[in-house]
Amino acid sequence: MGKGYRGKLCVYCLEAEAEDGDHVLSRQFVLPEHRHNLPKVPACKRCNNEKSKLEHYLTTVMPFGGRHGDAGRILAEQVPGRLVRNERLCRELAAGTEQYLVSENGGLWEPSMTVPLDxxxxxxxxxxxxxxxxxxxxxxxxxxxxxxxxxxxxxxxxxxxxxxxxxxxxxxxxxxxxxxxxxxxxxxxxxxxxxxxxxxxxxxxxxxxxxxxxxxxxxxxxxxxxxxxxxxxxxxxxxxxxx
Ligand SMILES: [Zn+2]
Structure with a gap:
């Protein structure tokens, strides 16, 4: 691991040496069959950690608003496990979620929801x-x-x-x-x-x-x-x- 990236300058902070390559779009946002060929860049440990914190939160929250082709499966297959591991966020989402109906471009009315987002x-x-x-x-x-x-x-x-x-x-x-x-x-x-x-x-x-x-x-x-x-x-x- 880390071949080709270790020792290069971290592209996020330009201050520290990269420890490894970071996926610009974290694999956790993506279904396993679509994880190949995601771009990687040299990143230091600190930036990797800081970015991971954002990804941790957003991979749990964003699927609730997802409208792309894989959105339904990501919400059903990947989010429940993440919520189990994050009780506080789970409570926050449960308290702030609202259901409503949406019709896009005159199409059928479909249930949708909003969740609180930072x-x-x-x-x-x-x-x-x-x-x-x-x-x-x-x-x-x-x-x-x-x-x-x-x-x-x-x-x-x-x-x-x-x-x-x-x-x-x-x-x-x-x-x-x-x-x-x-x-x-x-x-x-x-x-x-x-x-x-x-x-x-x-x-x-x-x-x-x-x-x-x-x-x-x-x-x-x-x-x-x-x-x-x-x-x-x-x-x-x-x-x-x-x-
Ligand atoms: Zn850095």
Missing amino acids: GRALEGLFEYMTRGLAWHHWRLTFGPGFVVRAAFLSEAASRLFEGLMARNGERVNGKLGGNALDYEGVKANDGKGLTVWRMSLYRAVVAGDRGGTGREERSSTSHCITAPKNWPTTAKFLEMLGD
Whole structure:
């Protein structure tokens, strides 16, 4: 194990030597038959542990909102065992789960549910994935002079972002692990480290009350940006996120 990754610089923190390769999309998000060919990147022990904590939580919670092809089986086959091992989370989910009926594009009414989600945990995982995918596709890394920030955006911020995504640049996309992760990324041609991404995990819809306006916005897509900290656009973007 670890061949080819051990001793390289960790792509997440750029501070420590990698102990092993980390699956950018954890195998735990995916049914066993779709676990082959998941991209791996060099990662140190500390980053691996920090990312694992997010994965531990999200592999238990996200399947409840899953809408991709494997969603039903993941919820039925993989989640019960994880809930047994995490009593506190189990109670939290039981208390916060709501059932409702949903009809998509005029189709049949189908039962669905919402569960409480720590959205910042999912954004945090997307930030790791952005670093991982940028290295996987372009061997790009982002040191302390860069912002790497993922967010489920309001409509206004989303428009700003889609404008950035539409610009000319090198494009990559992928559907990993039986469509568990669907992503698209664009790298600006100027070589200064601007990349923008769309990501969706399980096509799950995440709802939130933005800025305490009482208006709920729903999205299945998170955006992520990597950009030099000292750019005016970066500051404007972070301001829109309330950072
Ligand atoms: Zn690290």
